[in-house]
């Protein structure tokens with residue numbers, strides 16, 4: 001035990017959406033043993049682990065309490081080439097893994113739309129990629145992890161060892177403890193390229209049909225959707241399907257260094273944009289132009305530009321201005337999806353709530369994790385600027401529609417869900433709470449989101 005109390009800074013902290021912004025005590029430990037000291041000092045206000053803060057809302061915030069940053073604990077520990085299993089610290093970022101492993105011919109089998117997430121954050125959100133319909137979420141590739149629990153015990157968790165804690169921690173939003181390290185199965189790849197097929201769909205029906213036709217033939221699939229188009233163009237989209245390119249498909253110039261990535265683009269949004277920058281008018285104009293400029297067909301693109309297009313511009317979240325934005329991501333089961341999506345899109349178009357980044361994806365079956373988001377069906381993610389009361393009114397309407405169509409909202413994107421809706425959307429919540437009570441009877445791990453949603457005791461805005 002060290003004699004000094006662990007150091008922290010008091011900061012106004014936010015997730016990627018810059019909403020909400022809350023005062024937190026931020027720790028950034030550099031050694032594993034610092035975590036024990038921090039845990040011991042957690043009496044007042046509890047604590048929540050945080051990776052790179054790419055969850056959008058209040059999942060990794062803890063108003064007036066501790067936030068335990070993991071980003072300095074980011075060591076790649078070992079790689080078992082036979083089993084293709086990498087062991088690394090929970091604070092290791094996907095970027096670090098890709099930079100180290102892609103030149104050796106390995107890639108992450110599931111990646112969200114940015115490489116700036118940590119392994120611990122990805123497991124705690126049970127993230128999905130553009131291949132969920134085929135491969136499932138990250139948990140399908142997690143062999144095991146070490147979890148530092150509230151009592152200070154280090155638990156090894158896998159499908160066979162402490163399996164209830166394993167499944168509660170996957171998608172458990174940091175509330176069961178700190179994922180200190182993890183063993184993840186990687187995927188061999190021959191090149192750092194994707195063969196991408198682009199198809200434009202005039203409306204939602206055409207988009208759903210094309211997805212159904214093409215999805216089985218491609219590992220990756222995703223659509224950008226124009227949320228400003230109404231009536232007969234409601235749901236018009238650009239579908240992108242992708243498959244890893246084999247080495248013998250490369251042109252001679254590319255075959256020289258088949259596994260190298262492009263230099264990372266360093267365009268940066270340096271300041272918060274003024275409020276008018278993303279007005280409904282500019283967004284509509286952007287969407288129209290974007291749709292019109294797309295060409296159907298197949299071409300080869302770099303792996304990173306296909307997987308992480310938004311990473312090309314650092315701090316793009318500042319485009320939404322100081323008040324920030326929310327991302328509302330919902331999933332509807334297959335049997336309600338078409339009708340539900342029409343109602344939801346129609347509501348958004350009528351509200352004139354400009355979302356210039358709207359993404360439609362297909363999800364595969366749900367897994368055994370109590371709070372994991374994906375269920376078999378269709379997921380829609382909408383970025384919407386924070387306009388205060390009008391936005392809140394819209395998200396309440398979307399919440400009602402999501403419930404009506406038997407869907408759910410993704411916690412890692414959430415900042416606004418109500419307790420009642422959350423309880424209805426996640427039927428295994430009581431089982432999760434039972435495991436949480438056993439592991440952490442004093443509720444040392446707590447977050448602003450956990451209090452807002454009633455997962456732990458305490459007032460929402462405390």
Ligand SMILES: Cc1cc2nc3c(=O)[nH]c(=O)nc-3n(C[C@H](O)[C@H](O)[C@H](O)COP(=O)(O)OP(=O)(O)OC[C@H]3O[C@@H](n4cnc5c(N)ncnc54)[C@H](O)[C@@H]3O)c2cc1C
Nearest residue numbers: 051052053054055112113118120121124127128173174179
């Ligand atoms: C541009 C962009 C695109 C995205 N695309 C996708 C996508 O396609 N699919 C998808 O599923 N998600 C997507 N996300 C969301 C993102 O993948 C998740 O929010 C992820 O959890 C962020 O990781 P992080 O390390 O930043 O975690 P944070 O945001 O810091 O934390 C997220 C949660 O994980 C917990 N946590 C963090 N580290 C640990 C740890 N070591 N131990 C235990 N708990 C921990 C936190 O307490 C919190 O509850 C996207 C986000 C952005 C910004």
